[in-house]
Amino acid sequence: MAHAPAASDGTAIFEQAEHDHAHCVDQALHVAEAICTREGARLTPLRRQVLELVWRSHEPIGAYDVLARLQREVQTDGTDGRPAAPPTVYRALDFLLKHGLVHRIESLNAYVGCAHPQQDHSGQFLICQECGNAAEIEDDTISKAIRDNARRIGFTVDRVTVEVSGRCPRCTGAPHA
Amino acid sequence: MAHAPAASDGTAIFEQAEHDHAHCVDQALHVAEAICTREGARLTPLRRQVLELVWRSHEPIGAYDVLARLQREVQTDGTDGRPAAPPTVYRALDFLLKHGLVHRIESLNAYVGCAHPQQDHSGQFLICQECGNAAEIEDDTISKAIRDNARRIGFTVDRVTVEVSGRCPRCTGAPHA
DNA sequence: TCAGGTAATGTTATAAAGTAACGCATGACT
DNA sequence: AGTCATGCGTTACTTTATAACATTACCTGA
Numbered sequence: 001m002a003h004a005p006a007a008s009d010g011t012a013i014f015e016q017a018e019h020d021h022a023h024c025v026d027q028a029l030h031v032a033e034a035i036c037t038r039e040g041a042r043l044t045p046l047r048r049q050v051l052e053l054v055w056r057s058h059e060p061i062g063a064y065d066v067l068a069r070l071q072r073e074v075q076t077d078g079t080d081g082r083p084a085a086p087p088t089v090y091r092a093l094d095f096l097l098k099h100g101l102v103h104r105i106e107s108l109n110a111y112v113g114c115a116h117p118q119q120d121h122s123g124q125f126l127i128c129q130e131c132g133n134a135a136e137i138e139d140d141t142i143s144k145a146i147r148d149n150a151r152r153i154g155f156t157v158d159r160v161t162v163e164v165s166g167r168c169p170r171c172t173g174a175p176h177a
Numbered sequence: 178m179a180h181a182p183a184a185s186d187g188t189a190i191f192e193q194a195e196h197d198h199a200h201c202v203d204q205a206l207h208v209a210e211a212i213c214t215r216e217g218a219r220l221t222p223l224r225r226q227v228l229e230l231v232w233r234s235h236e237p238i239g240a241y242d243v244l245a246r247l248q249r250e251v252q253t254d255g256t257d258g259r260p261a262a263p264p265t266v267y268r269a270l271d272f273l274l275k276h277g278l279v280h281r282i283e284s285l286n287a288y289v290g291c292a293h294p295q296q297d298h299s300g301q302f303l304i305c306q307e308c309g310n311a312a313e314i315e316d317d318t319i320s321k322a323i324r325d326n327a328r329r330i331g332f333t334v335d336r337v338t339v340e341v342s343g344r345c346p347r348c349t350g351a352p353h354a
Numbered sequence: 355t356c357a358g359g360t361a362a363t364g365t366t367a368t369a370a371a372g373t374a375a376c377g378c379a380t381g382a383c384t
Numbered sequence: 385a386g387t388c389a390t391g392c393g394t395t396a397c398t399t400t401a402t403a404a405c406a407t408t409a410c411c412t413g414a
Contacts, residue, residue: 164327
């Protein structure tokens with residue numbers, strides 16, 4: 001599923017509904033730290049917390065949902081609940097987007113943790129309409145086909161959005177090759 | 178460009194900035210009539226007018242812009258200016274979307290007339306960040322790559338969104354092969 | 355031709371998503 | 385210590401979209 005350990009061949013992407021997600025989150029946070037350090041960017045407590053909230057969600061999460069959870073974070077951990085307002089969240093998300101730590105799903109107005117933050121890429125997503133999960137794939141054939149087409153026309157590519165809605169194998173019950 | 182006569186090889190898509198767009202619009206409306214008749218759908222005056230407004234715009238147009246123009250349509254033609262409210266426009270757009278007469282560009286929250294309403298397809302778009310034009314392409318290699326990937330994972334595809342932002346050849350000044 | 359249903363549109367109100375603008379705080383560098 | 389940039393708080397607002405209900409238009413069979 002969305003945040004299963006990266007499997008770039010796509011095979012097991014929608015498989016483990018019940019994996020240890022906390023572990024994924026931790027790992028993602030560590031990688032994020034590393035990336036920010038490398039890039040001289042500041043992963044502040046707030047940004048870190050937003051990233052964590054995005055990752056914790058099993059499905060793409062909207063900015064206002066992040067906001068709501070951010071405000072509730074008092075009880076849970078030590079972080080005192082923030083008196084956050086929308087700009088707070090949007091700024092954090094913008095930061096995370098800029099550094100490739102999250103992706104935005106345009107067709108859902110929602111955000112997901114990036115599964116391969118190491119590489120520079122625009123995400124490609126398979127989004128299940130039933131369970132809501134979004135699997136990030138990275139298919140070179142798709143990317144290449146798009147780049148080729150653009151080049152033929154003389155179009156300079158900046159950002160590529162590929163979002164496929166449908167049913168994941170778990171939800172169709174269909175076996176997959 | 179966006180509404181140039183369909184060129185599915187993509188070649189001349191961004192070429193004619195100053196073509197006779199009125200002609201495109203007319204043609205699109207005729208085709209739309211035909212399609213609706215064939216499908217037993219009612220292309221009411223309102224829907225027709227919304228479709229026309231979308232087509233008249235050289236760039237993807239937002240629902241609220243359509244609304245504004247709809248309200249101004251008094252002076253222009255005989256159609257008395259409608260006291261339209263948002264739902265009016267959104268309903269018309271939904272109808273047009275359902276029948277494949279327009280596409281929605283998710284990354285812009287905007288709509289464009291469909292260049293090949295005959296065929297069933299989700300659109301693929303090259304969107305110029307400078308001039309705002311959106312060229313609809315239909316590249317089988319891209320579609321196929323996406324379908325193949327989905328099939329491999331066992332994912333049932335419903336709708337595919339491909340949106341490429343960048344610079345069109347006119348705006349880069351770059352020649353194209 | 356008119357009763358009754360269905361589809362389309364009008365109308366009001368509100369929800370959801372996103373941003374502008376300004377000011378304070380923090381901490382990084384001189 | 386001073387100052388400068390960055391991050392965040394806060395207020396207010398814009399833009400985009402929809403829910404819910406009223407009304408009208410249109411079609412169909414008695």
